[in-house]
Amino acid sequence: MTGMVAAFTATILAAGSTTLLLAVASLVVATILGMGAAFAKLSGNRLLRTIASAYTFVVRGIPDLVVMLLIYYSLPALLNQWIDAMGIDARVEFPPIVAGIATLGLIFGAYMTETFKTALQNIPKGQIEAAIAYGLTRRRMFVCIILPQLIRLALPGFTNNWLVLAKATALVSLIGLQDVMFRAKGAAEATGMPFTFYLIAAGFYLFVTVFSLILLALLARRFEIGLRELAP
Amino acid sequence: MNWDVIAENLPLYAEGAKLTLLLAVVSLALSFVLAVPLAFLRNGRVPAVRYAVLGYTLVFRGTPLLVQLFLVYFGLAQFELIRASVFWPWLSSPMVCVLLTFVLNTTAYSTEIFAGGLRHIPVGEIEAARAYGMSRRAQAFRILIPGMLTRSLPLYGNEMIMMLHATALASTVTLLETTGVARRITLNYYIQFEPYVTAAAIYLTLTFVLVSGFQLIQRRWAGYLESRIG
Numbered sequence: 001m002t003g004m005v006a007a008f009t010a011t012i013l014a015a016g017s018t019t020l021l022l023a024v025a026s027l028v029v030a031t032i033l034g035m036g037a038a039f040a041k042l043s044g045n046r047l048l049r050t051i052a053s054a055y056t057f058v059v060r061g062i063p064d065l066v067v068m069l070l071i072y073y074s075l076p077a078l079l080n081q082w083i084d085a086m087g088i089d090a091r092v093e094f095p096p097i098v099a100g101i102a103t104l105g106l107i108f109g110a111y112m113t114e115t116f117k118t119a120l121q122n123i124p125k126g127q128i129e130a131a132i133a134y135g136l137t138r139r140r141m142f143v144c145i146i147l148p149q150l151i152r153l154a155l156p157g158f159t160n161n162w163l164v165l166a167k168a169t170a171l172v173s174l175i176g177l178q179d180v181m182f183r184a185k186g187a188a189e190a191t192g193m194p195f196t197f198y199l200i201a202a203g204f205y206l207f208v209t210v211f212s213l214i215l216l217a218l219l220a221r222r223f224e225i226g227l228r229e230l231a232p
Numbered sequence: 233m234n235w236d237v238i239a240e241n242l243p244l245y246a247e248g249a250k251l252t253l254l255l256a257v258v259s260l261a262l263s264f265v266l267a268v269p270l271a272f273l274r275n276g277r278v279p280a281v282r283y284a285v286l287g288y289t290l291v292f293r294g295t296p297l298l299v300q301l302f303l304v305y306f307g308l309a310q311f312e313l314i315r316a317s318v319f320w321p322w323l324s325s326p327m328v329c330v331l332l333t334f335v336l337n338t339t340a341y342s343t344e345i346f347a348g349g350l351r352h353i354p355v356g357e358i359e360a361a362r363a364y365g366m367s368r369r370a371q372a373f374r375i376l377i378p379g380m381l382t383r384s385l386p387l388y389g390n391e392m393i394m395m396l397h398a399t400a401l402a403s404t405v406t407l408l409e410t411t412g413v414a415r416r417i418t419l420n421y422y423i424q425f426e427p428y429v430t431a432a433a434i435y436l437t438l439t440f441v442l443v444s445g446f447q448l449i450q451r452r453w454a455g456y457l458e459s460r461i462g
Contacts, residue, residue, distance in 0.1 A: 061439040063397035077424035170296035195307030209294035
């Protein structure tokens, strides 16, 4: 009995690498998308602003689960209809991991957009004016002036998005990706002990959350060094 | 394209949207009643109570809602004691499990949001209330609760939208809310595109209405906080 529980627990926790890989890959996609869309929203180009606003409005207005079903089922169905219409004999299908990364990246990209946009707006104008006055190139201005402050200002929101993202990965078990949640479901059904194994899965996510909170608190302290020295 | 299938099944979608709203409204209403006192306990004087509330919110905010839902819906059946109890007819119903999980989950988030709002009330307001000789009860109902709620409005608005979207998970335990309806139609008609797009449009509309309503409420009730900043 305990041997069986231990064996299933090991398989569940082994899938932790899949969950974390999915979460980190989605975070990277979300950060890139969010940064791009944040600059688009603040840019002078009206078309870019409209596209970015439409993106965040639509994605944040639909539940994660529905976005995932749209990307995993509806998008290939639409593409296949077009392919059929063109008379090509082929079928499009996304592997669950790709659909998962695309879904979570797209959703959290929209949340990151708002986080980065607010952070960019909160960088004092004088800083940028001073950088221009010093004759910094745009590239140096971004790396030396904007980025360090952006990281500090965006860190609380970024942390929050990461925590929500890590938990949202559990949804991908519903389209068959073998993550922690999927394995927990398998173990629950095989043994008739659903409470035990879902509790173990819950423990895994709680561990990731608490670990991230501690790590990001340390990181926040690192990026607030300059701020604290300047405070009266 | 098979939009006529959607048109035929519009009544089903209407039922689904009704259930979506019902789940969201009932969960939010029950959790509001629980979260307001919990927010006070979270900032209370007794450390044991403070940490107990923190433990509750940490566990429910630190684990996925899907896991919590499966723990309640599938997990509780593991215990003979629960299956033999008088609660079993309720606890084996997906509707009760979904509501129970949603309430526990959104109460954890709301408690932290309200507790944060409470901490941001300026000390001067509370000192003034005491100087006026208000009883603790009057302080709570006239100063602390209104101040806490208006300061929490933007974050609480987000939480309400999160809850509306979280109701989609109810489809995983057989409930036929908007997403459940879409899933059923994809299975019945072998079409993958139109049903989910329709569901997405329904959620988008509901979210838009909620956000617009919230902006009105915020201007009406929390406007006094804005003018102070400017």
